Amino acid sequence: MNAATPHGGSRKKRSTLLLVGMLFLGPLLVASLVYYGSAGWRPTGNVASGMLFDPVKELPASELRGVDGSRLGYEALDGLWILVYLSQGSCEIECRKSLYDTRQVRVLLGQKDQRVRRLLVAGAPLPDPAYLSEYHPDLLVTTAASAGSDFVQAFARDRQGLGDEEILRLDRVYIVDPLGNLVMAYESGFDANGLLKDLQRLLRLSSIG
CATH class of the missing domain: 3.40.30.10 (Glutaredoxin)
Known part of the structure; x- marks a missing residue:
């Protein structure tokens, strides 16, 4: 039982690091997808004035x-x-x-x-x-x-x-x-x-x- 403890701790640390990374990078990725990856963000020819x-x-x-x-x-x-x-x-x-x-x-x-x-x-x-x-x-x-x-x-x-x-x-x-x-x-x-x-x-x- 004791031998499994370090591995459990490592998994927990990795999960924590992954969560932190998502918190920082998530908004940037979403912004990029919304801005560049979606046809919906840009005004199209039939709705845009310019x-x-x-x-x-x-x-x-x-x-x-x-x-x-x-x-x-x-x-x-x-x-x-x-x-x-x-x-x-x-x-x-x-x-x-x-x-x-x-x-x-x-x-x-x-x-x-x-x-x-x-x-x-x-x-x-x-x-x-x-x-x-x-x-x-x-x-x-x-x-x-x-x-x-x-x-x-x-x-x-x-x-x-x-x-x-x-x-x-x-x-x-x-x-x-x-x-x-x-x-x-x-x-x-x-x-x-x-x-x-x-x-x-x-x-x-x-x-x-």
């Missing part, structure tokens, strides 16, 4: 900088959903409408707004800093020049072969997931309610970010 990146496209690494040249730390975006708006020029009527709409979409998320940040990738001439500070204090702003051509080109989607400035002039809004993947694109003049519904669906079905 255009899907199929498959999703990973954004290249880039040292983003603010309009003042200061480094825009990735920690400000790490693990969050991002509404990225690419705009060429000084941000006039259409640009300001898109910024207003994305701001309102984030506000209407309610308590889930902390899972989402907004990023403006601006071409030249740069938007008026006073306007951005007054009306969009939560907006992170970087320049297309500092982001680099590879970063801008990643947003081309169905418009391959365009130059950087042409991509900026598309005036599109994009959803980027917490892993840095481009998920959806929205044309200039997009339906803000449609964007809101798509984003709410993604936040509801995704366990990350």
